[in-house]
Amino acid sequence: MSSFGLRHGPPEVIAAIGRGETVDPSTYYFRTMPRFETAHPAYSFLNRLIAAATAERRPEGPIYTIHEVL
Amino acid sequence: MSLPINTRPLMVLRLATSATQDIGSTPQGKLTIFPVVGGSFEGDRLRGKVLAGGGDWVIDRGDGIFTLDLRVTLETDDGGLIHMTFTGVRDDAHNYFRTAPRFETAAPKYTFLNRLLAVGTAEIRPDGPVHTIDEIL
Numbered sequence: 001m002s003s004f005g006l007r008h009g010p011p012e013v014i015a016a017i018g019r020g021e022t023v024d025p026s027t028y029y030f031r032t033m034p035r036f037e038t039a040h041p042a043y044s045f046l047n048r049l050i051a052a053a054t055a056e057r058r059p060e061g062p063i064y065t066i067h068e069v070l
Numbered sequence: 071m072s073l074p075i076n077t078r079p080l081m082v083l084r085l086a087t088s089a090t091q092d093i094g095s096t097p098q099g100k101l102t103i104f105p106v107v108g109g110s111f112e113g114d115r116l117r118g119k120v121l122a123g124g125g126d127w128v129i130d131r132g133d134g135i136f137t138l139d140l141r142v143t144l145e146t147d148d149g150g151l152i153h154m155t156f157t158g159v160r161d162d163a164h165n166y167f168r169t170a171p172r173f174e175t176a177a178p179k180y181t182f183l184n185r186l187l188a189v190g191t192a193e194i195r196p197d198g199p200v201h202t203i204d205e206i207l
Contacts, residue, residue, distance in 0.1 A: 004172070008185055025073060031187045031206050033170040035157075048135055048161055050168040052189055052206055054073035065073050069168050069189050 005032030005055065017057050025056035034066055077204035080188055081113035084200050085120060085142070099137075100130035106142050109198070116180060118146040128160075136160040138169065150177030156190060167192040171203055 008014070009028025016023050032053040036046035053066040086108040093101040109120030124142030131137060138158035145151055158169030169190035173183035190203040 004170075004187075006185060006187055029185065033187055033189075047133070048159060048164075048166070050159055050170055050189065052075055052170075052187065054075050056073060065075075067075050 001034055001036050003032040003034040003053070005030070005053070007055070007057070020059045022059060023057070025054075030055040030057060030062075032064060034064070076207040077189065078207055079113060080186075080203045080205045081111045081116060082200065082202050083109065083111040083120070083190075085109040085126075085198055087126070087198060098129055099132055102128045102130070104128060106140075109142075111144055113203075115182075116144075116146050116150075116152075118144055118150075121145055134161055134163050136162075140169075146177070146180065148179070150175060150180050152177065152180055152183060158190065158192070160192075167194075169201060169203075171201075 007028065007030040013023055013028045032055055034051045034053055038044060038046055050069040051066050052069055053064045055062055055064045085106055087104040088107045091103040091105065093103065104126040106120060106124040106126065107122045111118060111120065121143040126138055126140040129137045138156065138160060141155045143151060144154055152173055152175040154171060154173050156169040156171040160167045169192060171188045171190055175181060175183055187206045188203050189206060190201045192199055192201045
């Protein structure tokens with residue numbers, strides 16, 4: 001899996017994320033476009049789709065909610 | 071907990087291409103280059119024409135999927151230049167043709183494009199491909 005993404009928002013929000021605070025994800029823009037490559041037969045459908053993700057930077061790490069583009 | 075995803079229309083893009091350059095079977099697949107010679111785009115926030123000189127590098131992977139790799143320059147009706155790229159997947163057997171466009175511009179009116187991700191649905195029409203591109207909110 002690889003992805004390209006963008007994260008931006010008001011300076012005070014980005015600064016709060018930088019300090020490791022928990023920030024409401026609706027206050028900034030964090031989106032990615034993941035791509036997948038696999039040889040595993042059960043997951044070969046991943047080779048054939050485009051996906052988009054909403055993401056959230058939490059103190060313990062980022063969480064990506066990945067949607068298949070139908 | 072999981073964040074929904076929403077979109078709003080950005081533009082409909084029509085591309086005009088000239089004769090293909092059939093490179094043939096390479097280690098990556100069967101490569102065909104579609105030179106872009108023109109076209110148009112239109113949306114609520116921007117509209118204009120596609121400049122000649124771009125192209126779409128299309129690889130037939132051999133598993134029923136064509137991958138796209140496009141670079142074009144858009145010129146808005148008020149003179150702004152926008153570099154647009156996308157990669158995409160086309161699966162004719164499943165009527166699936168989707169792209170992930172990106173934009174780069176220095177034109178002040180259109181810098182919002184530098185800050186967004188987008189998704190495109192596309193279809194092949196007799197007069198060329200038509201891409202409906204939505205901003206990811």
